[in-house]
Amino acid sequence: MRETFRAELGTLTDDLARAARLAGQMMTNASTALSQADLGLAELVISQEGDIKALCDDMDQRCVKLLVLQAPVATDLRMVVAAMHAVGDVQRMCNLAQHIAKIARMKHPAVPIPDEVRPVFARMGVLATSLAQDAAAAIENQDPLSAHRLAQADDEVDALRRRIFRILFSEDWSHGVEPAVDAALIGRYYERFADHAVAIARQVSFLVTGSPHER
Amino acid sequence: MRETFRAELGTLTDDLARAARLAGQMMTNASTALSQADLGLAELVISQEGDIKALCDDMDQRCVKLLVLQAPVATDLRMVVAAMHAVGDVQRMCNLAQHIAKIARMKHPAVPIPDEVRPVFARMGVLATSLAQDAAAAIENQDPLSAHRLAQADDEVDALRRRIFRILFSEDWSHGVEPAVDAALIGRYYERFADHAVAIARQVSFLVTGSPHER
Numbered sequence: 001m002r003e004t005f006r007a008e009l010g011t012l013t014d015d016l017a018r019a020a021r022l023a024g025q026m027m028t029n030a031s032t033a034l035s036q037a038d039l040g041l042a043e044l045v046i047s048q049e050g051d052i053k054a055l056c057d058d059m060d061q062r063c064v065k066l067l068v069l070q071a072p073v074a075t076d077l078r079m080v081v082a083a084m085h086a087v088g089d090v091q092r093m094c095n096l097a098q099h100i101a102k103i104a105r106m107k108h109p110a111v112p113i114p115d116e117v118r119p120v121f122a123r124m125g126v127l128a129t130s131l132a133q134d135a136a137a138a139i140e141n142q143d144p145l146s147a148h149r150l151a152q153a154d155d156e157v158d159a160l161r162r163r164i165f166r167i168l169f170s171e172d173w174s175h176g177v178e179p180a181v182d183a184a185l186i187g188r189y190y191e192r193f194a195d196h197a198v199a200i201a202r203q204v205s206f207l208v209t210g211s212p213h214e215r
Numbered sequence: 216m217r218e219t220f221r222a223e224l225g226t227l228t229d230d231l232a233r234a235a236r237l238a239g240q241m242m243t244n245a246s247t248a249l250s251q252a253d254l255g256l257a258e259l260v261i262s263q264e265g266d267i268k269a270l271c272d273d274m275d276q277r278c279v280k281l282l283v284l285q286a287p288v289a290t291d292l293r294m295v296v297a298a299m300h301a302v303g304d305v306q307r308m309c310n311l312a313q314h315i316a317k318i319a320r321m322k323h324p325a326v327p328i329p330d331e332v333r334p335v336f337a338r339m340g341v342l343a344t345s346l347a348q349d350a351a352a353a354i355e356n357q358d359p360l361s362a363h364r365l366a367q368a369d370d371e372v373d374a375l376r377r378r379i380f381r382i383l384f385s386e387d388w389s390h391g392v393e394p395a396v397d398a399a400l401i402g403r404y405y406e407r408f409a410d411h412a413v414a415i416a417r418q419v420s421f422l423v424t425g426s427p428h429e430r
Contacts (some may be wrong), residue, residue, distance in 0.1 A: 064292070064293070064296055067282065067292060067296070068288055068289075068292055071286045073283055074283075077279070077282060077283055078279070081279055081282070081299070084296070084299070085303070088300070088303065165396075168392055168393075168396060169392060169393050169396075173392060176392070177383055177384060177388060177391070177392055177395040178383075178384050180392040180395060180396055181380075181383060181384075181395055181396060181399040184396040184399055184400055185399055185400070185403060188400060188403065
């Protein structure tokens with residue numbers, strides 16, 4: 001019974017890590033679609049909606065099945081509960097990448113991001129993707145250290161978002177309302193993506209250390 | 216054993232419904248703080264952060280405890296899992312009300328919302344609060360009909376958000392970048408608040424009908 005549980009939980013966490021990597025890949029593609037007005041890449045990210053939902057629904061059901069059939073206790077139970085939370089986080093990460101891809105598609109063939117904010121978003125894109133990969137590694141290795149690293153990267157994302165506001169609200173901003181609104185929303189989507197990656201890492205940290213990962 | 220489970224689950228769902236109503240109340244206060252530049256109300260909403268977190272952490276732990284000590288199966292298990300998801304939704308709803316209150320506080324004593332968009336936000340505030348109350352009623356009564364009503368209200372919130380964009384991007388907009396960015400973000404927060412209320416209702420619908428509530 002316990003061996004079956006271990007095996008199924010192992011497959012589940014592997015799939016979860018793969019899904020977190022997929023979220024990172026989608027964010028990379030969405031970021032490129034945005035900065036290069038690449039309609040094909042934007043469409044690719046948006047088209048993955050059904051697959052992501054099916055994947056996450058499947059993982060969610062496998063969590064419930066593990067609870068029903070294996071009735072795990074103690075650490076085993078906590079791992080299934082953590083996995084259920086992480087599935088929700090991964091799904092939101094994918095959705096947020098799609099929101100960015102949808103802005104790229106809506107504004108195509110224009111590049112919706114003026115030059116002043118482009119390097120900030122480029123950095124946010126790199127950080128977001130790397131956060132998703134760190135979250136995946138945290139799931140695979142059950143490594144609370146990378147949870148700490150994630151929190152640092154998350155702080156940098158927050159700082160970048162504040163920098164965007166300073167640029168948008170400065171007197172030098174000459175692009176008017178629409179690109180400013182797009183930039184504010186895109187910044188919000190990156191920030192939430194990072195928050196979810198950190199939430200996954202906190203779950204892992206909680207599992208390993210037994211206490212909530214406070215910052 | 217089963218009676219204990221029923222009793223504890225009953226208390227938990229009562230608390231969950233109360234928390235959903237609290238989220239609605241916080242959104243009402245945040246909306247008033249925003250439209251009337253009421254700093255006291257904004258501070259009140261923001262000050263509830265610790266209480267909300269403690270409340271949701273407590274409900275989350277009680278869900279896990281129910282799983283560990285009672286090892287529920289079938290519908291009982293699904294109810295605990297649904298409650299766990301709903302706790303996450305309620306916590307996010309409270310956080311989103313706080314985001315709106317923080318904008319009201321940051322811009323005080325100014326009213327951050329220009330006249331053109333004020334009626335739209337007033338309607339969004341009413342809808343959001345009523346969605347939270349409907350979600351609470353759905354939890355209490357396990358009523359999938361109100362889930363359908365929630366979905367309709369959610370559609371109206373989406374339509375209002377599109378109307379905001381039309382106002383912000385029209386040639387008549389004379390308030391510049393900063394109020395437009397605030398309005399876009401506030402619209403996003405109301406929309407997400409509504410999404411979470413609908414997610415709770417879907418969980419309830421799933422429990423009652425046994426199949427996911429598709430729109």
